[in-house]
Amino acid sequence: MTNTLFIDGRWVPAASGETREIRNPADGELVGVVAEAGAEDTEAAIAAARAAFDGGAWRAVPAPERGDFLLKVADRLRERKAEFARAESLDTGKRLVESEIDMDDIAACFAYFGKLAGLEAGRLVDAGDADVVSRIVYEPIGVCGLITPWNYPLLQAAWKIAPALAAGNAFVLKPSELTPHTAILMMQVLDELGLPAGVANLVLGAGATAGAPLSSHPDVDMVSFTGGLETGKVIAAAAAGTVKKVALELGGKNPNVIFADADFDAAVDNALNGAFVHSGQVCSAGARIIVQDTIAERFVDELVRRAQGIRLGGPFDEAAETGPLISAAHRDKVTAYVEQAVAEGARVRCGGAWGEGELAKGYYYLPTVLDNVRRGMSAVRDEAFGPVVTVETFSDEDEAVATANDTHYGLAGAVWTQDAGRAQRVAGRLRHGTVWINDFHPYLPQAEWGGFGQSGVGRELGPTGLAEYQEAKHVYHNTRPQVTGWFEDRK
Numbered sequence: 001m002t003n004t005l006f007i008d009g010r011w012v013p014a015a016s017g018e019t020r021e022i023r024n025p026a027d028g029e030l031v032g033v034v035a036e037a038g039a040e041d042t043e044a045a046i047a048a049a050r051a052a053f054d055g056g057a058w059r060a061v062p063a064p065e066r067g068d069f070l071l072k073v074a075d076r077l078r079e080r081k082a083e084f085a086r087a088e089s090l091d092t093g094k095r096l097v098e099s100e101i102d103m104d105d106i107a108a109c110f111a112y113f114g115k116l117a118g119l120e121a122g123r124l125v126d127a128g129d130a131d132v133v134s135r136i137v138y139e140p141i142g143v144c145g146l147i148t149p150w151n152y153p154l155l156q157a158a159w160k161i162a163p164a165l166a167a168g169n170a171f172v173l174k175p176s177e178l179t180p181h182t183a184i185l186m187m188q189v190l191d192e193l194g195l196p197a198g199v200a201n202l203v204l205g206a207g208a209t210a211g212a213p214l215s216s217h218p219d220v221d222m223v224s225f226t227g228g229l230e231t232g233k234v235i236a237a238a239a240a241g242t243v244k245k246v247a248l249e250l251g252g253k254n255p256n257v258i259f260a261d262a263d264f265d266a267a268v269d270n271a272l273n274g275a276f277v278h279s280g281q282v283c284s285a286g287a288r289i290i291v292q293d294t295i296a297e298r299f300v301d302e303l304v305r306r307a308q309g310i311r312l313g314g315p316f317d318e319a320a321e322t323g324p325l326i327s328a329a330h331r332d333k334v335t336a337y338v339e340q341a342v343a344e345g346a347r348v349r350c351g352g353a354w355g356e357g358e359l360a361k362g363y364y365y366l367p368t369v370l371d372n373v374r375r376g377m378s379a380v381r382d383e384a385f386g387p388v389v390t391v392e393t394f395s396d397e398d399e400a401v402a403t404a405n406d407t408h409y410g411l412a413g414a415v416w417t418q419d420a421g422r423a424q425r426v427a428g429r430l431r432h433g434t435v436w437i438n439d440f441h442p443y444l445p446q447a448e449w450g451g452f453g454q455s456g457v458g459r460e461l462g463p464t465g466l467a468e469y470q471e472a473k474h475v476y477h478n479t480r481p482q483v484t485g486w487f488e489d490r491k
């Protein structure tokens with residue numbers, strides 16, 4: 001596999017010659033060695049994207065043809081699914097079956113934006129004057145800096161690349177330094193299918209060095225970021241200097257509200273999925289269980305029993321149900337998070353420890369349930385981004401809603417009840433970008449994704465996800481120009 005940067009249609013090493021080792025978090029084995037870009041490489045990539053955009057090689061392609069290109073990308077991804085999924089699992093440690101699902105979702109994302117690309121040519125506006133043709137056209141923004149995290153490496157990149165290309169932009173992608181390999185494969189596909197040089201560029205490396213120019217450089221018109229809240233603040237502040245468009249997909253502390261009349265077994269099972277899939281390294285993880293007090297004890301007992309039975313293991317272990325955390329540093333953070341929760345009075349009902357035996361080779365943390373928590377405690381307020389779920393209780397609908405909305409985030413949440421009226425009422429009152437009723441986790445390319453509050457700015461996916469990468473321009477055409485007489489002609 002190529003292991004370098006991709007700038008202006010060429011695979012190139014970092015100017016400094018630096019490289020980085022990528023290791024599988026499940027066992028520490030070396031996965032590959034890739035180029036480590038510095039700011040000068042990113043500046044070269046920005047220059048290439050700028051020249052490609054200004055030269056018009058891609059934005060001048062009619063939108064339906066850009067859409068056809070994306071459909072070919074979707075087909076190619078389906079053909080190479082096994083190779084891509086394996087690469088994703090080696091970098092992230094996530095189960096192969098999860099990576100395979102991600103690859104299906106990625107192909108579906110390209111197919112969705114491929115079909116959407118040519119559908120809307122703008123709209124006519126009634127200017128109130130028969131001699132005026134007034135229309136709104138949608139144009140690409142220009143050069144987009146795309147910065148993505150390690151938990152769903154190619155999926156989060158695809159949610160940006162597909163609409164950016166559909167709209168006619170050029171881009172520089174900076175994936176997480178921990179998980180570069182599927183981004184490299186993606187660039188190969190775009191190149192093989194004939195995307196003009198400079199339209200798609202890839203820089204690999206650390207955020208503060210390789211990533212930073214994408215938010216501060218004057219030749220970048222938009223920065224679209226998915227990652228943590230604190231990094232999002234740094235990026236938004238850096239982008240302010242050049243008033244570029246900023247899209248932010250940040251973290252969440254997502255409530256899973258369970259009423260006493262919910263289907264008990266389905267609610268417990270989905271609470272487990274919500275909290276522990278991919279070891280909780282999911283922005284929309286259901287990390288806050290908010291359960292009605294009349295069933296709380298039975299619910300938590302069952303949750304703990306099931307959580308204790310979860311099998312941990314590496315990506316290719318077919319018996320494993322969830323995998324490792326991404327790094328030793330991240331496991332240390334999760335460990336400290338649980339220790340702080342306990343110091344603040346939380347009770348560890350299960351987990352709260354590292355994996356042992358064979359699991360000691362990787363960065364495993366056991367599925368952890370914390371009860372005896374209160375609103376305001378850090379474990380209830382802050383994102384753990386690990387396999388840690390807290391349990392709070394409520395007595396009525398108002399208290400359930402108030403508890404679920406008591407967060408500075410607002411990414412996603414769920415409500416479990418068999419009362420359809422209550423389900424709709426509560427869904428309407430939750431201040432979160434996605435609300436699931438009697439389910440947890442699904443997302444669709446045709447449905448907008450994003451956060452209220454400090455979970456972000458803007459939306460990915462759906463028609464709004466395309467609009468994020470477009471400028472709306474008003475073209476006002478007076479077909480019968482006349483002297484206005486506003487200013488007297490004193491000649």
Ligand SMILES: NC(=O)c1ccc[n+]([C@@H]2O[C@H](COP(=O)([O-])OP(=O)(O)OC[C@H]3O[C@@H](n4cnc5c(N)ncnc54)[C@H](O)[C@@H]3O)[C@@H](O)[C@H]2O)c1
Nearest residue numbers: 148149150175176207208211212227228231249250251283
């Ligand atoms: N809302 C969503 O859809 C969504 C999806 C996935 C992940 N996330 C969030 O992502 C976080 C986990 O991912 P992470 O640990 O990779 O996040 P992170 O913020 O540490 O890093 C994300 C990306 O930003 C880069 N980066 C870091 N500092 C930078 C800087 N100064 N300038 C430019 N780039 C910089 C990193 O190198 C990486 O590529 C969680 O908080 C999770 O909730 C959100």
Ligand SMILES: C[N+](C)(C)CC=O
Nearest residue numbers: 151152281282283284
């Ligand atoms: C957006 N999603 C759910 C695919 C990944 C969040 O981390």
